[in-house]
Amino acid sequence: MIASPVTPEEPGSKAELDGFRLGPCIHSGAMGRIFRVTGPDRGFAMIMKVPRVGPGEDSEGLISFETEAMILPALSGPHVPRFVAGGNLAKAPYLVVEWIEGESLEHVLKGGPLSTDEIAPIGAAIADALHSLHLQDTIHLDLKPENMILRNDGEVVLIDFGLAYHAHFPDLLAEEQRFASGSAPYVSPEQVLGTRSDPRSDIFALGVVLYELATGALPFGSPETIAGLRDRLWRDPVPPSVRAPEIPSWLQEIILRCLEPDAEDRYQSAAHVAFDLRNPDQVALTARSSKVSQAGVIEQARRWWRARSNHPGPSRPPKSQVGATPIIMVAVDTTNPEDERQPVLQRTTAQTLARSSEFRLICVSVIARASAAEHASDGESASGTYLEHLVRLRHWVEPLRLPARRLSLHVIEAANPENALLEFARRNHVDLIVLGAPHPAQLGLAWWRSVASRVTANAHCSVYVVRVPAD
Amino acid sequence: MSPACRPRAHSALSNENGSPARRGAKSRFRTDAWSPVGDTVECPSTSCGNWQRQLIIALLSDIHGNLEALNACLKDAGECGATRYAFLGDFVGYGADPQKVVDIIARHAAEGAVIVKGNHDEAVEKTPLYMNESVRAVIGWTREILTRDAKAFLASLPLCVRDGEMCFVHASAAAPERWDYIDSPAAAQRSIDAAQAAYTFSGHVHDQELYFQSGRGKTSLFRPARGTPVPVGRHRRWLALVGSVGQPRDNNPAAAYAQFDAEHEKIVFRRVPYDHLAAARKIRDAGLPASIAYRVEKGI
Secondary structure: OOOOOOOOOOOOOOOEEOOEEEEEEEEEOOOEEEEEEEOOOOOOOEEEEEEOOOOOOOHHHHHHHHHHHHHHHHOOOOOOOOEEEEOOOOOOOOEEEEOOOOEEHHHHHOOOOOOHHHHHHHHHHHHHHHHHHHHOOEEOOOOOHHHEEEOOOOOEEEOOOOOOEEOOOOOOOOOOOOHHHOOOOOOOHHHHOOOOOOOHHHHHHHHHHHHHHHHOOOOOOOOOOHHHHHHHHOOOOOOHHHHOOOOOHHHHHHHHHHOOOOHHHOOOOHHHHHHHHHOHHHOOOOHHHHOOOOOOHHHHHHHHHHHHHOOOOOOOOHHHHHHOOOEEEEEOOOOOOOOOHHHHHHHHHHHHHOOOOOOEEEEEEEEEHHHHHHHOOOHHHHHHHHHHHHHHHHHHHHHHOOOHHHEEEEEEEEOOHHHHHHHHHHHOOOOEEEEEOOOHHHOOOOHHHOHHHHHHHHOOOEEEEEOOOOO | OOOOOOOOOOOOOOOOOOOOOOOOOOOOOOHHHOOOOOOOOOOOOOOOOOOOOOOEEEEEOOOOOOHHHHHHHHHHHHHOOOOEEEEOOOOOOOOOOHHHHHHHHHHHHHOOOEEOOOHHHHHHHOOOOOOOHHHHHHHHHHHHHOOHHHHHHHHHOOOEEEEOOEEEEOOOOOOHHHOOOOOOHHHHHHHHHHHOOOEEEEOOOOOEEEEEEOOOOOEEEEOOOOOOOEEOOOOOOEEEEEOOOOOOOOOOOOEEEEEEEOOOOEEEEEEEOOOHHHHHHHHHHOOOOHHHHHHHHHOO
């Protein structure tokens, strides 16, 4: 018999547990209660989660608590609350975690739909948090505005891992069909069918949240029956721009791509969503972007029929799913387009891309801000310089024959090329940087002073340094 | 032999004298030497009388006469701080060093390790009908190689050892003498039910797998990631298949075993690379079937 460490009669009393002094109860729900706690100083505020246990209580609440107690200590990074302590589940189940200062997205939504300018950075921050989680082999599976805290610095922290899945741990909720389904408005079609191991379920939920942020409405409502939940397996939502005409086509494209019923048709990685939200001009528009109505009767019937025969296959663990969808950045020197290093860089890029089918290639050219200013006495010729380099970049990548949705071109003006490359790579979750070694003409230059060496030394990811073979 | 693991009227769970329920064991290796040592914490629950907390138990199974693999695993376990050892059967068969392997196991037995018998160990006493020709050939050869003491040692082993919340058995605790494979959640459930313990540790199936009972008591399979500790709270029931030291079959020749951290209630499944080509060469040199050497080489 498991006993609750805190009896319901004394919430907010001066009770103390394993050195934590209980403060006021800030939440009391079906699953349990949450108290503010003080204790051994960690340098941040803390809360204690206590599940409801005892006769008559729902065992699912306890399993959910157990799931969170198992997964949270294994997570790290700025997008999850820090784990402090956990009580033995058989004796005194409790969980002490960091209290996240910030505003919950649910609260943000109370003010009605947001403008596109507000949605893009928030959406990208949520996608950043998801990507970080997926890289840790974890799927949240219960994403909804109340589980997303917007920090003052613009980062998003995900909370409540009671329904989460971690590829390294047994899935205690695997058999809890009803429970595995998450929150009705946000749950993905494959979760409705009982799959709990697909990271792309979180991408679907992100799509619902983006839809809600943009329109103030839920794309699939809040169904209360299984049949109602199953509708999303085939029914397409009202296009966001029908509800809010000011929504640009690129945002509609992103939202509807996240909401595809078949996980294969969605973004395959949250990093790609973040990238598109940060680079609207690089979003490859499809028919989704210009939809002005839901599918007609015949199309609905076709989708229904397709959903009937579509059973989610075994999915890859989150980390390998992300690993199979790399973002690769190649730094191209467009100021020296005839350089003998260019074909070698092209060949290496092509060989790298051949290893995966779900990549995104980002071609970046950094041009010196100073030189752009020299050449351009007025704004017009400055943009002319910019365009010239963009054209050269497009020309460089042309032989690779990549579809638009796999490709993204960027000319960055910066005084310090290595810092520009490193910052761009970090911000966009780049998995691999490909760039050229110093030109033979620069051999007199110390290697450590080259862009290649500094990028290699300071990059957050792997770096290929391409060299022209010596004769 | 009757199934040793079925709960008796007063099941070994209460285990008043600290000695696990077992039959047929000779005094040479005393599993009752498996007694509380050091800082022992009594569990408040009545169901785990001699539960010991400060323990890392190395769980090794299906060594199959592979001395190189066994030594590599024991070295790894020692470096990881293992304080206790449990050997889950099949010490002979396939490999070229049955005598040396049995000597090591017997030494550990004298020091209080848990030892249970496997079907290959039993086959040394009486050749069973179900084994194929190449295995029979190895068993026949093993019988000639082993000393009388070693054979007596193998014959004396119990089929199942229970210690508080832990149950050790080569195959299924439901009927250890039938050597049923734990190859489905249903088979795991039968073994867990018979063991009546929070933890059942087994071999026989050469894979590393962890069965667990979910909230509703249904048994599910989890395939653990190598080297990542998995929390296994004792409020649930778990059945761990620890893998094979001497003959892994998952296309990875590295030796497999597991460690159970009783204090922190965690289990970790490990793989240890060793000189498997040398072990395979010895099998060939001993004149044993080449197919067996090939399996050790490839991990199949």
